Amino acid sequence: MNQIFPRRLTPGLLLALVVALVAFLARIASAQTTADTTIHLTLAEAVRLAAQQNTAVQSARYRVEAAQARVTQTRADLLPNVSGLATERRTTLNSAAAFPIELPVPGIDPRGTILGPLDVFDARARLNQNLFDAAALARVKSAKTGVAAADAGVGQSADVAAATAANAYLGVLRADATYRARLQDSTLAADLLRIAQDQLKAGTGVALDVTRARAQLTGARAELIVARNDRDRTRIDLARTLSLPLVNIVLEDSLASLPTNVATTEQAALDAAFQNRNDLRALELQAQSARQQASAIKKEALPTVGVLADYGLSQRNGRSYLPTYDLGLSLTLPIFDGFRREGRVEEQTSTARDLENRARDLRVQVEADVRTAVLNLASSTEAVAAARERLALAEQEVSQARERFQAGVAGNADVITAALSLNAARTLLVDALTSYQASRVALARAQGVISTLDR
Secondary structure, X not given: OOOOOOOOOOHHHHHHHHHHHHHHHHHHHHHHHHHXXXXXXXXXXXXXXXXXXXXXXXXXXXXXXXXXXXXXXXXXXXXXXXXXXXXXXXXXXXXXXXXXXXXXXXXXOOOOOEEEEEEEEEEEEEEEEEEEOHHHHHHHHHHHHHHHHXXXXXXXXXXXXXXXXXXXXXXXXXXXXXXXXXXXXXXXXHHHHHHHHHHHHHOOOOHHHHHHHHHHHHHHHHHHHHHXXXXXXXXXXXXXXXXXXXXXXXXXXXXXXXXXXXXXXHHHHHHHHHHHOHHHHHXXXXXXXXXXXXXXXXXXXXXXXXXXXXXXXXXXXXXXXXXXXXXXXXXXXXXXXXXXXXXXXXXXXXXHHHHHHHHHHHHHHHHHHHHHHHHHHHHHHHHHHHHHHHHHHHHHHHHHHHHHHHOOOOOOHHHHHHHHHHHHHHHXXXXXXXXXXXXXXXXXXXXXOHHHOOO
C-alpha cells in the first residue's frame, strides 16, 4: 500500500500546513464577507460610481498621464541640457601629426616620432541651452492641447460608462417591477382557485371552473419563475457594469419613484449638447493639436539659436590640474532635408482634416440624438398616462368579474379573461415607465450631462 502521509511531521512541514490552513480560512472569510456585503444605490449614485471607477474611465486617465508626460518631453527642448564627463586614457601621438609646423626639436625626427604613451585624466561639465527655437515652442503648445483632448476623452469614457450603468440600473428596476406584477398575478390566480374550490364544495360551482383556475395559477407561477430569474440576473449585470464584486445590491429607487415630468425644449437641449458633449470636444481638440503639430514642423525651417559651454580640469598624471573651457553661440539653419519636412506637414494636415470631418459628422449625429431623445421623451410621457389609465380599467374589470363570479351569476371564464387583461396592463405600464426613464437617460447622454444626473 502506498504511503500517503509521512510517518512523522517535521517542524517545517507542520508550519507549512498551518500557513496553508490560515490562508484557506482567510479566503473563505473574504468570500463570506463579500457575499454578505450590501450596497444601497440610487440611480444618481450608480451613475457617479460608474463614471469614477469604470475600467474604460481608468484607462482614459492613464492616457491623460501619458499626454502630460509628452508635454514634459517636448518642454525638454527649451530647458538646459547639462552633462558631466570624466575620462582616464592612455594616448600615443605621431609628432608629425601633433605638430604640423616643423620645428627643430632635438631627438624628434621631422618625419614623425611616436610620443608617449601619455596618461591623461580629464573631467568637465557641459551645458547646451537653446535661446530661440520656434518649433520647440509650437510642439509644447501642441502637446498641451493633446492633454486637453485626452482629458475630454476621460469625460467621454465617463459619459459612456454612466449611460451604460444607468440603463443597467433601469434594467434592474424593470425586472423588479415585473416580478412584483407577476407576484400579484399569482396571488390573484390563487384567490380565484380558492373561490372556485369553495364554490365546488358548496355545490354552487362546477369542476371546470376549478380546472381553469388551476391552469391560470400554473401559468402565473411559470411567469413568476422567469421574472425572478431576470430580477437576479440583472443585478449581476449591474454589478459587472459598476466594476463591483458580486455583492447584494439594494436599489433605493423604483420606476414609480423616479421623476416622470422632465420638461425641456429642443433648442435648450441642443445648446446644452453642443456645449457639454465630451466626444465632440475631444475630436475638435485632437484636430487643433494636429494643426499645431503641422505648424511646429513648418517652424523647423527657421533658424535656432543656442549657447554652449564646456568647463573642466585636465592633467597628465603626476602633474597639476589646469582648467580649460569652451564657450560659444550656435546658429543652426536647416537648408534641405529631402522634403521630409514637407511630407510630415502634409501628414499632420491630413490628420487634422480627417478629425475635422469626423467632428462635423458627430455634430450632425448629436443633433439627431437630441431630437430623437426629445421626441421619445414626449411620446413616452403620453404612453405612461395611457398605460396607467388602462391599468385602472383592467383592475375595475377584474373587480366586477370577480364579484359576478362570487355571486354565482357567471363562471370564472370572465374573471380569467379579465385577469389576463390585467396582466397585460401591468406589463404595459412597466414597459411604459421603463421606456420613459430610458428616454430620460438617452436625453441626458445626448446633452452630455449623464455623469451629473441627480436622480
